Amino acid sequence: MTEDQRFEDAVRQFADAIAANFATRIPAQPEDQLKAPVRDLLEACGGIWGIEAASRTEVWAEGGIGRPDLGVTAGGLLCGHIELKAPGRGARADRFRGRDREQWERFKALPNLIYTDGSEWSLYRSGKRVGDRVRIADDVSDEGASGLRAAPVRKLAGLLRDFLMHEPVTPRTARGLAEFLAPLARLLRDEVREALDREDSAVRRIADEWRGVLFADAGSAQFADAYAQTVTYALLLAQFEGAENLRQAFAVDALRESQHDLLATALDLLENRPAREELSMPIDLLQRAIEAVDARVLLARRGRQGAFNPSQEVDRNPWLYFYEDFLGAYDAALRKNRGVYFTPVEVVRAQVRLVAELLRDRFGKSTGFAADGVAVLDPACGTGTYPLAVLQHAADEARERLGSGAVPERLRDLAGRLHAFEILVGPYAVAQLRLTQRLRELGVADSNPLVYLADTLESPNVPPNVPYSVLTGPLTRERERARAVKSQTRIFVCLGNPPYDREQRGPDAGGERRKGGWVRHGDAGLDADPPILEDFLAPVIEAGDGVHVHNLYNDYVYFWRWALWKVFDSTADAGIVTFITASSYLSGPAFAGMRAKMRELFDELWIIELEGASRGARKTYNVFQIQTPVAIAI
Ligand SMILES: C[S@@+](CC[C@H](N)C(=O)[O-])C[C@H]1O[C@@H](n2cnc3c(N)ncnc32)[C@H](O)[C@@H]1O
Incomplete structure (x- = not known):
């Protein structure tokens, strides 16, 4: 028998098996009546084309959206999935309604997925149909092999072959x-x-x-x-x-x-x-x-x-x-929600250069970031663009002033006082990757970047209340190290692009704790100090402008308050804060307390307004893909 004949034979057996299952009227989900015939068909196909094909039922608890009915392996590796529908439902996944639709919205992610009701077959890759939909009979569950049509059966061979031989297409960018x-x-x-x-x-x-x-x-x-x-x-x-x-x-x-x-x-x-x-x-x-x-x-x-x-x-x-x-x-x-809009490198470099100038001109640190004892922190580091720019600037400065030989030693020293916090694991991992690579390129192979997976706005005072175990040890240590930076390390320069997101929920919104963390809510307990955000709020309320304070409930405001606390309040010392943030704090009654606090703490303050409004009548270019005007402050 030729391959084609063997395939046609397998499909005939498949169709008859389904018709027999439905004829016996044993109560079962209609999809379940298809399972065994589809598995047998795939195994037969594997035999014909020399592929070791097997399928397993995906076990899933009742209630959820779950998984497609069958997971299929080829040569022992998962190659795709098959979702079975009751006969007559068809295989047009993109036309389904209700629960099937919800399911499709999730299954769209799958890289290699067949939908079939036994008679109609479609192959989807990442939500897009590949090739034609194939209808091999009006209803195999009723007619069995006698209802099969020859041309579509040949097309089904192509569809199944394509499915079983699927290799993930790996992106090149x-x-x-x-x-x-x-x-x-x-x-x-x-x-x-x-x-x-x-x-x-x-x-x-x-x-x-x-x-x-x-x-x-x-x-x-x-x-x-x-x-x-x-x-x-x-x-x-x-x-x-x-x-x-x-x-x-x-x-x-x-x-x-x-x-x-x-x-x-x-x-x-x-x-x-x-x-x-x-x-x-x-x-x-x-x-x-x-x-x-x-x-x-x-x-x-x-x-x-x-x-x-x-x-x-x-x-x-x-x-x-x-x-x-x-x-x-x-x-x-x-x-x-997390404000993940990364900062154009030109903006980052400009801020870093301005800080280096101030370090030299106002604080007598002639080698800028490469000078001894200048501890730096980016409290919302994303994928690490600011720490990278700081490293690069210090490397250039050290090379120019002290010679190339001095670079690795100066950078090793800087790596030990260049801290960064990030709350999301993804950017945290990318920041680790980029900074480790850059340090290696700059001749520092033995130093790990001080990037912490941490919530900046979490309390600096309360130690993690978790039992230590061998398994969770490094995670607990990481959290403690981040807390030690918050409570003990003297930070000289705090810089970055903190998240911007205004709280949209009403005061009674339930669910997860409202944003702002320790800055807004303080530590629990009767003898705890009031939350540090009070300094921004109280003057506004005292001035009778309490109706406006909701504008302060914004991530960027919490980060400003935190940075002022970290660099000045917590040490009563000198330092530099530079952030690019939304510019709404520059005017308006809600921010009077914030501006007063800044005036109190800073000897000098420069604001570079970058505009970027796209909502009002006068639209201006924004350095980010957002609609809120922004400003750099230093
Ligand atoms: C506007 S992005 C800054 C990106 C960074 N400057 C860059 O260019 O890669 C803000 C970052 O702050 C992080 N973030 C948000 N809330 C945070 C929190 N409470 N603690 C630490 N990081 C936070 C976000 O995940 C996001 O990566």
């Missing part, structure tokens, strides 16, 4: 990679969220441990998000650090060896066996996709070129916008 990984990370996040709703879930047990160690306030949504981003970025970093493959033990080893201890521990914890099994589908998909990424090709290629920032830096550094692109595709609302 950083932007492509961001868009490729985002839907898979989203799939993982959604499954974690559903797992958290089940009492017996192993994922739920991990959540309790993780929450206690790192972010006490993290609700289910935040935990699910942190889980998905951590696994994605830890695997990516492991791949870039040359892991042999990304199975848990190998990935964790690669991270440990390259000194990314926190991510190694996090991956170990999050991928622990029972949880890994519950989340096998999305994690397998991510693992397979990232294993196929060629780090050398990506690092060598140009990044995104935007009209908005045509700087050559983008060409040299494909990672500059990677996280922004990823988050935009992964969850645009989260991007806005």
Whole structure:
């Protein structure tokens, strides 16, 4: 028999098996009547085309959106999924309604997915249909093999072959990679969220441990998000650090060896066996996709070129916008909520240069950032653009004034006092990657960047109240180290681009704790000091302008208050703060207290208004892709 004849034979058996199942009238879900015939058909196809094809039923608890009915492996590796629909429902996933529609919205992320009701077949890749829809009969469940049509059956052979031979197409640019990984990370996040709703879930047990160690306030949504981003970025970093493959033990080893201890521990914890099994589908998909990424090709290629920032830096550094692109595709609302709009390098460099001038001219530190004892902090570092610019500036300064030989030693010293906080795991991992690479390039191989996965606005006073365990040790230590920087390290320069997001919820909104952390709410307890934001609020209320104070409930205002506390209030010493933020604080009654506090603490203050309004009658260019006018203050 030829291959074609063997295939036609297999389809005939498939159609008859379905008709027989429906004829017996054993009560069962109609989709379940299709399962065994589809599995047999795939195995038969594997035999015909020399592919070791097998399928497994994806187990999933009742209630959630769940997974496609079958996961299919080819040669032992997960190659795709099949979603079965009751006969007569068809395979036009994009036309479904109600619950099927909701399901499709999630399944769209899958890189290789067949929808079928037995008679109609469609193949989708990442939400797009590939090739034609194929209808092999009017209704196989009724007519069996006698209703099959020859030409569509031949087309089905092509569709199934394509499906079984699928290889992930790996992107060749950083932007492509961001868009490729985002839907898979989203799939993982959604499954974690559903797992958290089940009492017996192993994922739920991990959540309790993780929450206690790192972010006490993290609700289910935040935990699910942190889980998905951590696994994605830890695997990516492991791949870039040359892991042999990304199975848990190998990935964790690669991270440990390259000194990314926190991510190694996090991956170990999050991928622990029972949880890994519950989340096998999305994690397998991510693992397979990232294993196929060629780090050398990506690092060598140009990044995104935007009209908005045509700087050559983008060409040299494909990672500059990677996280922004990823988050935009992964969850645009989260991007806005966390204020993840990265800073154009020209702006960063200008701020860094101005600080270096002040260090020299006003504080007598002739080598700027390279001078002894100048501790620097970016409290919202994103992917590390400010610390990178500080390193570069110090390297240039040291080379010019002290000679090339002095560069590694000066930079090693600076690396020990250049701190950065970031709350999201994704940018944190990218910042680690970029800073480690840059330090190595500048001749400092033995120093790790001081980037902390931390919430800047969390209390500097209250130690983490979590039991120490071998597994969570590095996570607890990281949180304690960040707290020590907040409470003990004397910071001379605080700089950056803090998030901008105005609280939209009303005062009684339930759910996760409202934003502003310790700055706005202070420490718990009767003898605790009042929250430091009071200094901004009280003068406004005293002046009878209390109706305006809601404008102060904005992330950028909390970060301003925190930086003033850190550099001046907490030490009563001299220092520099420079932020690029929304400019609304420059006028208006709500910000009178904030302006008064700034006047009280600063001897000198420069404001560079960059405008950028796009809402009113007079529209001006904005250096960010946002609609709010911005200003640099130093
Ligand atoms: C506007 S971006 C700054 C990006 C950075 N300057 C860059 O160009 O890469 C603000 C960053 O602050 C982080 N962030 C938001 N809230 C934070 C918090 N409470 N603690 C620490 N980081 C926070 C966001 O995740 C985001 O990466």
